[in-house]
Amino acid sequence: MxxxxxxxxxxxxxxxxxxxxxxxxxxxxxxxxxxxxxxxxxxxxxxxxxxxxxxxxxxxxxxxxQTRPLPLQYQAGETHYYLGQAYTLQLHTTTGTPHIVLEGSNLHLHEKSGTTAPQRQQLLTAWYRARLKEQLPILLAHWEPIVGAQAREWGVKQMKTRWGTCNIRAKRIWLNLELVKHPPHCLAYVVVHELVHLHERLHNSRFWGLMDEFMPNWRQFRNELNQHSLRAGHSPDAC
Incomplete structure (x- = not known):
């Protein structure tokens, strides 16, 4: 290059x-x-x-x-985050279907005997994905009328350097799975940001003016979100 x-x-x-x-x-x-x-x-x-x-x-x-988070080991006693709250991972053996339950300040992972750390990671990732997919339709139903733009499709995926993306032609938005670990208002900020791109492709004065109109506190939410790394070793880009 x-x-x-x-x-x-x-x-x-x-x-x-x-x-x-x-x-x-x-x-x-x-x-x-x-x-x-x-x-x-x-x-x-x-x-x-x-x-x-x-x-x-x-x-x-x-x-x-910026402090780099240590790689997760998926062991009992480790701290994991959901919607901005810290939970302590607790491991339990089950003969039934593996599942996860939030209770108080604990995240209980019920697993088969002999489950490995990578398998626990897969279980937790699937649980996070399901929770985020539950929340996104609710957020879109709330914000699409306010923004005056509607996403034709949406999805969730792991991204290293973006909280969200928007394909304007297809009217498709993608949200980073990591957002489910942050407070709900941070997730809402990214949803609004991507919806505004359906009005304006560029990050120009018109784009930020629309953000001010639809979500006056967006700067506070963006700053809060950008204090965190996306993944171990990765921080959000400054654009």
Whole structure:
């Protein structure tokens, strides 16, 4: 991939069939990439990077200082999160169907004898996915009339560097499975963000103005969400 060196910043340059320049700082290592229209002069790219350098350095420093969560071991006594609340994992042996129950501050995983840590991870991931799929139709039914846009399709998947994505042509939105671990208002923020993309593709003044109109506290929710890593070793991108 072509690179520019701007004031000791290594910048990846991607030329695409787009209308505006877009600069992104990627977690966890602070890699900088600029997506630009096909015929953008190199000098215009340099000017953008110079103008945004303080912003770039700020996010690179934030990524450096951010605590990386230790990899989960899926052992009894470990802390797991659901809807912003911490739960202690408790393991139980069952002869029936493996299942998970929330009770007080504990997350009880009932498993077959001999279940391994990777199998527990699969069980918990399936439980998280089911819970998020229960909540999304309710959120969409609430927010679609407010935003004035309707998703034709939606889905849940693991994503390393995005909380959500939107395919505008197909009117399809995807939500990151990790959102189910965060407070409900953070999930609502991502849902609204992706719905607003059905009005405006770009993160421009019109997009943020619509966010202000539909969800005035969106900045607070975004900041809260972006304090957390998506997965061990990964933080959300700064865009």
């Amino acid at each position: 072509p690179q520019l060196l701007v004031d000791n910043l290594a910048v990846e340059v991607v030329r695409k069939n787009i209308r505006t320049l877009r600069l992104t700082v990627y977690a966890p290592d602070g890699r900088v990439r600029v997506a630009v229209p096909l015929r953008t002069p190199e000098e215009d790219i340099r000017q953008l990077v110079v103008a945004r350098e303080p912003w770039i350095r700020k996010h690179q420093e934030r990524f450096r200082q």
